[in-house]
Amino acid sequence: MKKVIMGNHSVSHGVMASEVKVISAYPITPQTHIVELLSEMCGNGDIDAKFIKVESEHSAMAACVGASAAGSRAFTATSSQGLLLMHEMLHWAVGARLPIVLANVNRAVGPPWSIWTDQNDSLSQRDVGWLQIYCESNQETQDTIPQAFKIAEELQMPVMIVLDAFFLSHTYEIVDIITKEEVRKFLPEYKPEIKIDTKDPHSFGNLGGPDVYMELRYMIQEAMEKGIDVIKRVDKEFEEVFGRGYGLIQPYRCDDAETILVTSGTVSSTTRAVIDQMRDEGIKIGSLKIRVFRPFPFEEVFEVLSKAKKVAVIDRNISFGNGGIFYQEIKSALYGRTDIPIVGYIAGLGGRDITPSVIREIADKAIGDDKPERYINWIGVKK
């Protein structure tokens, strides 16, 4: 059934269709609609789940840890400061190998207080071991939830799905809403082998000395690496049932492109419009959306970008003292394998619009400057 719904509600519908058993969350703008609708769905019986209304995001993730350890499918949603408060328990979910799914609405971090979008909240959790999938539309956001559970449960790893504040969270789009009955054909019931069970008692997470710790970390990395193929396969299985697939990355008009703009999130759609316009002018340009950020699809990214003459990365984030975070990742994917210049552009922090003219400015700069002096360029900073 097609309906016009907001991005946040597309998350809620994805969660409902995935038959999540325990939800735990704490309110934070701009995520709150997700859990408001889920509360309503729990209240009127649309979803058979327990909703634990906790006193903080730290506890939201801790409750998910407990529920997931008990063998139930668990979900939470948050943003910005909330995600940062969860940080310790994000690590815990990974170390404990719990397939929790979290929706993070990308919101800038204070101070100054900001409720508008940028990616520094989720990207500052880059190294905790959560898989990260960046969504671009309400449809993709909804569809990525059951995909995330399937991936998480197969890998025994937690998955974060990420959507832009307001540009997606509060934007209404047509969404083909998936149902539990349909999702059952794609996502089997969660029946973990290892769980808290009094009939098979074990101690979980107790002291592990230097003789065991490293192997456990090796296994996490192994799961991440395996993740690339699992995500691809799960996406295909989803497509077989629903007719929609999203891939690890999404190249657009890249085949003969001399310049490729690398994007993530909602900027990707705006960029495609600019690409079309420039193509009409005869400029050989394309774009590449990075959908899956962890595990990083090195091979897939290399395959697309290695054919270009120049790569421009648009980052709605900044790693202070280095540069854009996607920029760093793209560089590492191409390092030692090509001499293509890669230039980073920082834009749209704290929710500043990245309009078609901003993207055009970036594209023109990237094309025009043969030997860029600065590899990190700020776009639209007022003097």
Add this chain to the structure above:
Amino acid sequence: MKPAVMPLEELMGSGHLACQGCGATQAMRFALKVLGPETALVIPACCWAVIDGTFPHSAVNLPIYHTAFETAAVVASGLKAGLEMRGDTETTVMAWAGDGGTFDIGLQALSGAAERNDDIIYVCYDNEAYMNTGIQRSSSTPVGAWTTTTPVTNYKREPKKNMIDIMAAHSIPYIATASTAYPHDFMAKVKKAKSIRGTKYIQIFAPCPTGWKMAPELSVKSARDAVTSKVYPLLEITEHGQKLKVWKDFEPTSVRDYMKVQGRFRHLKDEEFDQIEKDVEMKWQRLVAKEKMLASIPGLIE
């Protein structure tokens, strides 16, 4: 308090990693004797995170979930919800934390679970300092005590936090204190807690000979003396905070005698002991007065 038979069931084995005379270890053994095998434990950072043993060993023949310092109560809430959604409504979920993980860093999550009245038993084994990290003061450390962060030149000046009143303010169905010297009392309280739905809070006085600078063989005696000197009254709060029962059926003993065997109080002068004795008596009187006051409110007397 009449003597009873000690249940033979043992869910805790030997070979754990506790110090000699550890009250926390005795407390766990007693609790598990009455809780039985359909129990899952949640243990945050505390001595018990180590006592349980190193991977892949465990001193307890029950599922144990080890978790971060401040999360015992809420992980227990999540675990209970997860088990119920899996169709297991029988398992008792018990969070088992030290005083640091309860009075300090875990207070927020505990308050949240208590306010929601989540169906868990929360036991705080109170040894009155951060013992696992090497005896640092917590908000449970009593006034006058030495710890490694309250040296004798600057011993703890602040009174112990009244955690029981804080929990009572949450109107949860059951609150009790206990002492390792009175295992049958403790076991009866754990048993009662198991039979009640909602959040149950039990705080057991669990001596730490290592941290209190005391001979291990004095562990049980000091746990008894704390009660009979009125330093650590045994009480129960039921009817969602409206009914208080204080145990008074003992021969009162000296506060000074209780404190003097413990090296952590060795630096105190006579006048300081005098003041502490006065404070203990005043708190006791207030507690007994509160018991009477609550009993006098019409409609609440059983």
